[in-house]
Amino acid sequence: MPQLTLIIGSKNYSSWSLRPYLALAHTGQPFQEVVVQLAQPDTDETIARYSPSRRVPVLQHGDLTVWDSLAICEYLAETFPEAQLWPEDKAARAVARAVTAEMHSSFAALRQHMSMNLRARKPGKGREPGVAEDIARVQAIWNDCRGRFGQGGPFLFGRFSIADAFYAPVVTRFVTYEVELDAVSAAYRDAVLALPALQKWTEEGRQGPSIARYE
The missing domain is CATH 1.20.1050.10 (Glutathione S-transferase Yfyf (Class Pi); Chain A, domain 2)
Structure with missing residues (x-):
């Protein structure tokens, strides 16, 4: 299984980052975190290394990059169906x-x-x-x-x-x-x-x- 890495913003403030973090944690899969401190002089430059949209969160799964919190969660639901991230009904x-x-x-x-x-x-x-x-x-x-x-x-x-x-x-x-x-x-x-x-x-x-x- 390729390495899962979640790039997120400062945890005290980044609501968008929290969402895929909770979904990924729910899958039970091991993953690495990269926390980018927001509103710093180098924040935009740092995020641009990971995200084509220059925003967090970003999921890296092997060679695949997925940005946008909802797209990440949908990808996790498809990749780990046993986690049942959407209701069955x-x-x-x-x-x-x-x-x-x-x-x-x-x-x-x-x-x-x-x-x-x-x-x-x-x-x-x-x-x-x-x-x-x-x-x-x-x-x-x-x-x-x-x-x-x-x-x-x-x-x-x-x-x-x-x-x-x-x-x-x-x-x-x-x-x-x-x-x-x-x-x-x-x-x-x-x-x-x-x-x-x-x-x-x-x-x-x-x-x-x-x-x-x-x-």
């Missing part, structure tokens, strides 16, 4: 892909005003126009998925899937900004926070250097 799988794609392309206000920062606590901050609507939509997605497909486990589709990997950074944002959640969403938040891979990432992220641009 066709309808559940379609919805899982839809909510994952929505997370990938939407929620601009939440992303802008509640940026990921694992070590910070900012209660009451980030409540700019559009953020409340994004928070409500996220909770609606979580409630719908848990209600229709969540039997058999604590995650959106019961077992852990790519959808959970994509919403994990939102979970951390809700902790950082102390967002009050309904009962179903709070239980789901706690299940995601209990993931060993997320706990490892969070511990390492909090120990990383502080970057003024993101603080």
Whole structure:
């Protein structure tokens, strides 16, 4: 099996990097990490060595390079089908892909005003126009998925899937900004926070250097 290497940004701040990291950790496959510190004078030059898009994350699998977090997760699902990164049921799988794609392309206000920062606590901050609507939509997605497909486990589709990997950074944002959640969403938040891979990432992220641009 060719070597798997995941190139990621600073763990305290890089929500895009966290998503494929969780998916890759879930496969159980050994992999190497290359962490590129963001917002440094040589950041762009360093990332360009790995990524044609000049962005992280990037997956290297032997001679293959895959960039973009969703493309990486899809590749992992195809390469390691035993990990069951998408739900087995066709309808559940379609919805899982839809909510994952929505997370990938939407929620601009939440992303802008509640940026990921694992070590910070900012209660009451980030409540700019559009953020409340994004928070409500996220909770609606979580409630719908848990209600229709969540039997058999604590995650959106019961077992852990790519959808959970994509919403994990939102979970951390809700902790950082102390967002009050309904009962179903709070239980789901706690299940995601209990993931060993997320706990490892969070511990390492909090120990990383502080970057003024993101603080």
